[in-house]
Amino acid sequence: MKSGFFLRRRHPPEADGGAFLSAGRGEFPFSELDRYQPLAAPQNRLYDAMREGLPILDAAIGKLVRLIGTFRIRTGDAAADRRLRRFLRTLPAGGAGRGIDSFVASYLDSLLCYGNAVGEMVLSPERDRIAALLPASLEGLEIGRAADGVGGEVFLRRGSERIRPPHPELIFHSTLGARPGEVVGRSLFWGLPFVSGVLLKIWDATAKNFERVGNVRFAVTYKPAADGSDRGMVRERAEQIAAAWSSAMSDSRVRDFVCAGDVEIKVIGADNQVLDTQVPVRQLLEQMVAKTGIPPFLLGLSWSSTERMSAQQADILTSELESYRRLLEPVLDRIASTQLRLWGLPYEPTIEWSVINLQDEAERAQARLHRAQALQIERELGVAGAIDPGYLAGDFD
Secondary structure, three states: OOOOOHHHOOOOOOOOOOOOOOOOOOOOOOHHHHOOOOOOOOOHHHHHHHHHHOHHHHHHHHHHHHHOOOEEEEOOOHHHHHHHHHHHHOOEOOOOOEOHHHHHHHHHHHHHHHOEEEEEEEEOOOOOOEEEEEEEOOOOEEEEEOOOOOOEEEEEEEOOEEEOOOOHHHEEEEEOOOOOOOOOOOOOOOOOHHHHHHHHHHHHHHHHHHHHHHOOOEEEEEEOOOOOOOHHHHHHHHHHHHHHHHHHHHOOOOOOOOOOOEEEEEEOOOOOOOOOOHHHHHHHHHHHHHHHOOOHHHHOOOOOOOHHHHHHHHHHHHHHHHHHHHHHHHHHHHHHHHHHHHHOOOOOOEEEEOOOOHHHHHHHHHHHHHHHHHHHHHHHOOOOOOOOHHHHOOOOO
């Protein structure tokens, strides 16, 4: 197998060791969000930090990748279909992945998270087949304007040097939500860094409050006698109380603390009121759910349990998934077309996706059954032409 263009990349070590998160004792752990600058690009490390700090965002990407469904590539010839299907099912897809489904999952994950995805077809030494599909890391890559001034082209950035791939026909890329006139896409998380930073700070403050209040700390105060009778023994008694208190607290067994004199013991922070975070946290999560397009119940958020609301959310999700499928179809068509040409087959591939929502299909079948029953009843009653048979078959607006 010929080595791919992206496999030959060698990234120089970064000055900071390649870390994109810095955490100090008592500091906000996701400082990458504090350095967020609107309209700055690229911000792939920022999106990685968001997925690490907010599991709901990582779950949203995983849900979308799995809900995209499966597909079949047809050519119109049964023998060619079987050969192509068997070939794509066993094709190496980078790392431990195997099969075009594994490649599509990794490719779509990059597209949703970063707004851009790059892949490469690696040919065999004989150039008679695709030896592997490689989803490329965006680190060190640059997507710029193509020579024709219309589309985009992938370059390897090495310092100030811009390297063009020797075989650009084997490299493809996709963009998500690119603005007019731009060749670089936008992440699904576009617009969420500020919201994510606020939510993470709330959770960080909550954790610190529970650390202070949950792990109870005490303030022990010894007050000397008012008549001054123990004036010369204040320091000694304070040291004795401190030693006895430390011994009582460090012992795993429950022990009583007994002392003589005016000693007051209070729990530090017991009088403080912990802020209610339920309302602000829900408001922030609502913004994230709205951006991802996934119904809240799929992410474990029980905000509404009405059947009608769930059906509406399912319709919205279906339209979102169909838009992602349209972004993937040119890539799948290019992969299948390339392999068919290498085999010398003159077929044009067609991508057929599985049904996203089987409930919709069941409701459609039920509606057709009701129409058929109505048509049969009208015929028995002698009412002719009341229902168009084409309407019964689904040929209607």
